[in-house]
Every structure is written in C-alpha cells, then in structure tokens.
Amino acid sequence: MNTVLDRRCVASRKCSGTRYNLAMRVGICGLGTVGSGLFKLFASNSDEIARKINPAPQLVQVGCRRDPPDCDLSAFNVTRDVFDVARSSDVDILVELIGGVDAARQLVLEAIAHGKHVVTANKALIALHGDEVFKAAAAMSVSVRYEASIAGGIPIVKAIKEGLAGNHIEWLAGIINGTSNFILSEMARPGSSRSFDEVLKEAQELGYAEADPTFD
Structure with missing residues (x-):
C-alpha cells in the first residue's frame, strides 16, 4: 500500500490534468488473488489510510473480467475493458494486477501515455520490459512503482534506491521472490x-x- 500512497505523488503529478492537493484517484486493473486483496484493503483500512495520508486516495474504478464473489463492487465504476481505466480522465493512478506480459505491457504504456502514475506487482513485466516502461514514464513525468513485484512486499526496492543511494551496488544475491x-x-x-x-x-x-x- 505504501507504493500507492506515496505523498510525493500528490505534489508532483502530471496526470489527468492539474489537480494539486486533491485526493489521488485510483483504478485497479485485475481482481485476482492480489487485486481482490488490494480492493479489500481499501475497504477495510479506510480509516487507517485517511489517518496516514491527507487527503486520502480514493478507489474510483475497477477493471476486471468478472466480479469476484467476495468483493462488493456495487459502489464503484466497473468495466470489463481494463483499457477504459488507462484512458479514464477520472483516474490518477493505475494499479496493474492483470498478470501476464504482453497485455500488461500494453496496458501500462497506455496508462503512462495518458499521464497516469502506475503501480504494478508484475515481476515478468518489469524483468522483460522495465527499461521501456521507465523510459516512457520519464518522458511523461509520471512514476512507476513496482515494490509489490518482488520479495513478497518487503520494501527492498525503496530501501535500496533511497537508503543506499550513496552506495555503489554491483550485485545482490538471495531468494527475492x-x-x-x-x-x-x-x-x-x-x-x-x-x-x-x-x-x-x-x-x-x-x-x-x-x-x-x-x-x-
């Protein structure tokens, strides 16, 4: 969740027009094991999220092939075409949880092209197309966060990028999946x-x- 709720997104976003100091609007694509888990976290931890982040991010749209029986989607804008989320002017952050590689790559690049920040838990996407995705994001001045794609959610990417920014790291070894x-x-x-x-x-x-x- 810390990946989605990064405070810096509020001040620096260049997505869906200029909406400074307003709540970030989140769209989730994919309601499999991870996606439905994130959806439930938004519902069950709304008070905690609001306590830590002001203004609290709002889940506004969900893209999924079918409705999971354990997720109540009645209050949300639901689409069967995840690219609707990527193109929506009502979404600031797209969370890519559809899995796979080719469709996920197209979805993420489409979201970036429409000025959206992207969060993904897709390790295959980052491994195979990370350079392309990061280059596209830099050109649009948006962020791509992928902490959830590695080490089971342990904040290793943020720790290395920021906590060890002054170090020269040649390689890492370990079971990071x-x-x-x-x-x-x-x-x-x-x-x-x-x-x-x-x-x-x-x-x-x-x-x-x-x-x-x-x-x-």
Whole structure:
C-alpha cells in the first residue's frame, strides 16, 4: 500500500490534468488473488489510510473480467475493458494486477501515455520490459512503482534506491521472490516431507501465489 500512497505523488503529478492537493484517484486493473486483496484493503483500512495520508486516495474504478464473489463492487465504476481505466480522465493512478506480459505491457504504456502514475506487482513485466516502461514514464513525468513485484512486499526496492543511494551496488544475491521463498523454506523445514505441489497449493490458499502460478 505504501507504493500507492506515496505523498510525493500528490505534489508532483502530471496526470489527468492539474489537480494539486486533491485526493489521488485510483483504478485497479485485475481482481485476482492480489487485486481482490488490494480492493479489500481499501475497504477495510479506510480509516487507517485517511489517518496516514491527507487527503486520502480514493478507489474510483475497477477493471476486471468478472466480479469476484467476495468483493462488493456495487459502489464503484466497473468495466470489463481494463483499457477504459488507462484512458479514464477520472483516474490518477493505475494499479496493474492483470498478470501476464504482453497485455500488461500494453496496458501500462497506455496508462503512462495518458499521464497516469502506475503501480504494478508484475515481476515478468518489469524483468522483460522495465527499461521501456521507465523510459516512457520519464518522458511523461509520471512514476512507476513496482515494490509489490518482488520479495513478497518487503520494501527492498525503496530501501535500496533511497537508503543506499550513496552506495555503489554491483550485485545482490538471495531468494527475492516471496512465493519461491515460502515454498523452498517450507520444503527445507527440518523433518518436513512435503512435496512442491503440496506447498504450492498452500501458498495459493494463503494468497501468496495466483491460481496460475507460472509467473509467481
């Protein structure tokens, strides 16, 4: 959530016209495991968000192929075409959670072209097309945040970019994928005889992995 609620976005945005000192308007694309979880966080933590961020960001639009049974979308503008969110003048931040690569790339670039900040949890997108996405964002003076795409939400990207800005880092080593970390840790636990498939199923049930875990 800290990625979405960065205070600097309020003062520096160049998205959907000039709306300084007004609440950032958020559009979520994709209501799978991660997307529906974020949607619920907006609903269940509204008071906490408002306490920390003033003015509090507002979820205004959702793009999804179908309505999840555990998400009440009745109060929101819902579209089956996620590109409607990318082009909407009522959205300042697009949260890309549709997964995959090609469609996600097109969606993110479309959002950037329309002056929107982007938040993504898509590690494949960043790995394969990160340079293109960052270049497009720089040209439009918008931000692309991808903290959620790595290390299970641990704020490692922000820590390295800002906390270690004065250091020269040549390389990093470690299990920096939260899903892989969970699975390997559980399988390596002393006395454990659990199989990969068994632990993967638990990871999916806990919301660490998507129903299709290919990119997890």
